[in-house]
Amino acid sequence: MLLGAVADDLTGATDLALMIARQGMKTVQVIGVPEPGADFGDAQAVVVALKSRTIPAAEAVAMSLRSAERLKAAGAEQIFFKYCSTFDSTDAGNIGPVADALLAFTGSDLAIVCPAFPATGRTIYRGHLFVGDLLLSDSSMKDHPLTPMRDASLVRVLQRQTPSPVGLVPLEVVEAGPEALREAFDRARRAGTRFVVVDAVRDAHLRTIGAAAAGMALVTGGSGLAMGLPGNFVKTGRLVPRTPADRMRAPRGRAVVLAGSCSAATRGQVQTVIDQGIPAFQLDALAIAENRITAQQVADWAEGQPVDRAPLVYSSADPSVVRAVQDKLGVERSGALVEDLLADVARRLASRGFTRFLVAGGETSGAVVAALGVQALEIGPEIDPGVPWTRSIGSPDLALALKSGNFGTPDFFLKAWRVLD
Ligand SMILES: Nc1ncnc2c1ncn2[C@@H]1O[C@H](COP(=O)(O)OP(=O)(O)OP(=O)(O)O)[C@@H](O)[C@H]1O
Numbered sequence: 001m002l003l004g005a006v007a008d009d010l011t012g013a014t015d016l017a018l019m020i021a022r023q024g025m026k027t028v029q030v031i032g033v034p035e036p037g038a039d040f041g042d043a044q045a046v047v048v049a050l051k052s053r054t055i056p057a058a059e060a061v062a063m064s065l066r067s068a069e070r071l072k073a074a075g076a077e078q079i080f081f082k083y084c085s086t087f088d089s090t091d092a093g094n095i096g097p098v099a100d101a102l103l104a105f106t107g108s109d110l111a112i113v114c115p116a117f118p119a120t121g122r123t124i125y126r127g128h129l130f131v132g133d134l135l136l137s138d139s140s141m142k143d144h145p146l147t148p149m150r151d152a153s154l155v156r157v158l159q160r161q162t163p164s165p166v167g168l169v170p171l172e173v174v175e176a177g178p179e180a181l182r183e184a185f186d187r188a189r190r191a192g193t194r195f196v197v198v199d200a201v202r203d204a205h206l207r208t209i210g211a212a213a214a215g216m217a218l219v220t221g222g223s224g225l226a227m228g229l230p231g232n233f234v235k236t237g238r239l240v241p242r243t244p245a246d247r248m249r250a251p252r253g254r255a256v257v258l259a260g261s262c263s264a265a266t267r268g269q270v271q272t273v274i275d276q277g278i279p280a281f282q283l284d285a286l287a288i289a290e291n292r293i294t295a296q297q298v299a300d301w302a303e304g305q306p307v308d309r310a311p312l313v314y315s316s317a318d319p320s321v322v323r324a325v326q327d328k329l330g331v332e333r334s335g336a337l338v339e340d341l342l343a344d345v346a347r348r349l350a351s352r353g354f355t356r357f358l359v360a361g362g363e364t365s366g367a368v369v370a371a372l373g374v375q376a377l378e379i380g381p382e383i384d385p386g387v388p389w390t391r392s393i394g395s396p397d398l399a400l401a402l403k404s405g406n407f408g409t410p411d412f413f414l415k416a417w418r419v420l421d
């Protein structure tokens, strides 16, 4: 293994694994902290998918450290800490505390912080994160149910989460190339800076940053930052890139879409399915809390739909609806109610011959995959930037597309099936 990554949610891990696989590395994604002495076969890159984005910081630190230890023990030369391209976190963490712990674990004196992912509209300029044309704080991320992002300055956001000094490397240094970047990193180290937010607005910038990160024991960022890392192993003759897959064989069986994301892109994708007249079942957290809807009823409904189209089960709702529910039930409880129900539906459908699952939302995917008992994933073809098909390794044998809430074109839930054989 050359590269070992720890991702703070499941869809984020899949996004990163796809990016690395597309650069030609044999990549495996494992769900949850690997066992001590875990055998990762002939994987050149391993991405550990945690569900640590919104849990108490101390727990996120503990599981991230254990994962990094196991990756390092299995030979990983560089550790990648993957968080969201919209820097999803709160002032309590968990990006700062986990990054601090990994910095100490890897014995590093500086780490890059770069969530930019231009293919999905995430760019960083003067340390400010943009989502498309909007500052992060003006984007739909300001209304996220668990991690509302109301400040676009990544230096400020991160500095509130860590006692380690956070600095900035502006775009002109990145444009000057890897050597200039390495010099800027050295200056930052000498000034006592421990984290540098690095500007990037195009893929070329991410490749430059990746090249400058050669040999750094820890890098942190979104999946975009991984674009330039495999090339470092190619340059030193340690990696012969493979050709990434463009189709995937999937197990025979029925298909379903489960959407627990309330992100703007997912809401648009839900609307497209409804507009096409495809069967769709809407969940509501209050109805679940009051036992007016159960997993059994939802699974029966899905099973009763025509077999030739994937039905949709969704809880995706507008921010005002989500806020009203959260005011009544609390943020955590309403989230957990929906996640648990969708997970229970997935488990029931898997036992009734459903083998192809498209799941929207990181937390939702974490809950669903845990319920299905999936432990590791092989990375298949890209459906849209950041979202591949995956096939579970071992039992149960399932095809899974785990979509980050804000990724994918409006017709994602319709077109995703076309690359499966
Ligand atoms: N109707 C609803 N009312 C209240 N909470 C909801 C509702 N629908 C979904 N949720 C909760 O909102 C959260 C959405 O988080 P999730 O990570 O699944 O999606 P996302 O944040 O859009 O995706 P990603 O993390 O990939 O960007 C989950 O905890 C989910 O249970």
Ligand SMILES: O=C(O)[C@@H](O)C(=O)CO
Pocket (backbone or CB within 6 Å): 009, 011, 012, 013, 015, 016, 083, 084, 085, 086, 222, 223, 362, 386, 404, 405
């Ligand atoms: O980086 C992203 O935007 C995604 O991979 C993600 O982490 C969403 O949960």
